[in-house]
Amino acid sequence: MNLKTSRRTAALATGLAVVAGSTLLIAGPASAAEIQVTADQIQGSIEPGAYAGWHEGYATPGAPATLSDAGLTMTGNSQIIYGYNETGGVAVDGVGVTFAQLVESASYASVSDSLYFQVPVFADGDDTTFTTLRPELPGAANVGGNWVASETVPGIANDAVYTVDELSAALGSFNLLSFGVLANAGTVDTLQSVTFDGDTYNFAAPVVAPVFDPxxxxxxxxxxxxxxxxxxxxxxxxxxxxxxxxxxxxxxxxxxxxxxxxxxxxxxxxxxxxxxxxxxxxxxxxxxxxxxxxxxxxxxxxxxxxxxxxxxxxxxxxxxxxxxxxxxxxxxxxxxxxxxxxxxxxxxxxxxxxxxxxxxxxxxx
Known part of the structure; x- marks a missing residue:
């Protein structure tokens, strides 16, 4: 990935702690954090054993993502996702934590609002039933609308459309692999921020208010x-x-x-x-x-x-x-x-x- 920076410094960075077997936190005031994502925290197309953290999900994206003060410019096909760990994701019990709760916490902001939110999972808790769940339509306003699946898994068909509650009931307990956004082929958009499970990851540089000293x-x-x-x-x-x-x-x-x-x-x-x-x-x-x-x-x-x-x-x-x-x-x-x-x-x-x-x-x- 060709990650270029403009007036971005290490001072903007807040480290992303990625620990194998990490515990999922439900969105709420106690867990919410603002995290500044910098170029060194984003990998290109993933290599074996490099799933954790922010990375490009496609082996051959439409073009390398480019980071600037405006945010992360994505040229489809491209998917920028945050992997929880290298060993199968984080267990979601489907009762104390549900897929619907996670979606309720999810949002993103971009310049042209043409991206899809996405949540890759192992539907049955092991590594044999992978599917990526995403809204049927692009745009931040559609995150709470109907969703589709990339692969058929038990209770969920890849040629059907589901409400978030229907998907949540069908999934029950599952392993959460990652979350992020997708730019389809022909789409060019600049990602400014992604919010999930209470935390907001900022790709655009912070806006510094001018200081006036009369x-x-x-x-x-x-x-x-x-x-x-x-x-x-x-x-x-x-x-x-x-x-x-x-x-x-x-x-x-x-x-x-x-x-x-x-x-x-x-x-x-x-x-x-x-x-x-x-x-x-x-x-x-x-x-x-x-x-x-x-x-x-x-x-x-x-x-x-x-x-x-x-x-x-x-x-x-x-x-x-x-x-x-x-x-x-x-x-x-x-x-x-x-x-x-x-x-x-x-x-x-x-x-x-x-x-x-x-x-x-x-x-x-």
Missing amino acids: LVVVDPDTIYFSDVRPGGAGFAVTVTGFTPGDTLTISVIDPNGEVFGSADGGDTVIADADGGFAVADLTFVGEGIQVGTYTFRVTDSAGVFAEDAIAVIADPVAAGAPVPTLADTGSDSGVLVGGAAALLLLGAAGMLFAAARRKGAQVTA
């Missing part, structure tokens, strides 16, 4: 009062790490702890491919601007936020120049404005934040 960076983090006003150097804000495409809400918290709200509805932006946005040449205008720390906060639609601050400090006082004074004007005209690039990015007529009404010491321009 970050807001204001640059510089300290700026002179004159530079934060129009005509000054201004500052930039870069936001990353939110969910791309999410709606982000922008707010600015002034030194008094009050929040600037948008004057024109332009306080939201759709996060770009990096989970944010970038704006430059931002400045404050209005009598409400004062020396102190301003916090730039960005919040996503789930209420998760990140923030960074910029400290506005007084300009150096030249020798002999009058010292600026703080005026108690009670003005609420402080707003945040941005350059043309910022306005275009934010999709608003202007990036304006009207200061909430407040009274107290303020710096006047």
Whole structure:
């Protein structure tokens, strides 16, 4: 078998323990496991004494199965089955464990859903009455439907169709050799997972959810009062790490702890491919601007936020120049404005934040 891997590592593997004479476990929360199948755990066409574990059941398959992140691509005729051991399978007593119970636990997932589930057994508990049982029709939804047998065994004819309960009653006690899936001639399908007796064997690589780490960076983090006003150097804000495409809400918290709200509805932006946005040449205008720390906060639609601050400090006082004074004007005209690039990015007529009404010491321009 030509088993190729793409970005699959040994870290994905969970070993498959195959022990001769192993005990069958009935599906249930206590026994359920998620098992990642890797290339080294799948044999090609079986050789004598190599039935245990995952292998190709046909001596000459339509094409070798190929393992990738998407799963195991099978080209019919091909059957990928999991053998329990080399010595005749696992005994099923037909009372505490029945064929119907095992089928109820069985399912698979594939890209085109064109495979047959299959269960090879020795019908009378020895090695003389082999047959492979499978649904009459392909597809995961048909696992619980009518079934057929590949060979005639006592109570079961290979030219008849049975319900799962009828097969279960006819089998009674039996030896379970293996389970797996079949791709008929002309079928090409990619197997993603197989579930049986409570355990799920994953052939597709695990899907790793992206990790988002919201970050807001204001640059510089300290700026002179004159530079934060129009005509000054201004500052930039870069936001990353939110969910791309999410709606982000922008707010600015002034030194008094009050929040600037948008004057024109332009306080939201759709996060770009990096989970944010970038704006430059931002400045404050209005009598409400004062020396102190301003916090730039960005919040996503789930209420998760990140923030960074910029400290506005007084300009150096030249020798002999009058010292600026703080005026108690009670003005609420402080707003945040941005350059043309910022306005275009934010999709608003202007990036304006009207200061909430407040009274107290303020710096006047």
